[in-house]
Amino acid sequence: RQELKECTFTPKLLTKKKNEPSGKPQDISALSERMxxxxxxxxxxxxxxxxxxxxxxSSFxxxxNKAKNSLVKRKDGKVHDHLYNDFSARKQKLQQLKYNESYDSK
Structure with a gap:
């Protein structure tokens, strides 16, 4: 408490009133030059x-990504064929249908 009583530091506060010239007209040329x-x-x-x-x-x-687990392994055939679980069964069915069509056309 003694230190607070002995402290003589008083900060100067900058307010709008101190920054603006009071009652003086602004110099138009200085204002326009600043603008x-x-x-x-x-x-x-x-x-x-x-x-x-x-x-x-331009420097982009x-x-x-060279990680091996990110590579997609594709099976023989079209790109979407790997989505089917029964790829081999589907392939055999297609071959059988083609064989039946060729047999029926004879």
Missing amino acids: YEYADKFKKNKEAKKQQLYENS TPKV
Whole structure:
């Protein structure tokens, strides 16, 4: 408590009232010059970000997953044939139907 009583530090608070000139008209030329500088700075930053995005986008290289468990092993036949559990039975049935069609046509 003694230290708090002896402390002489008083921070200066920046409020809107202190930053704005009170009762003085603003200089129009200085204000417009500041606004143009801000607009130029904003435009340059926007163009720099656009250029940086363009340069970084061309350096994209996809990573290839080389894990063996991610490879899909396909059986003989069409791509969707591995979805059927009875692939061999289906194949035999098709051969039998083809044989019957050829036998019936004779």
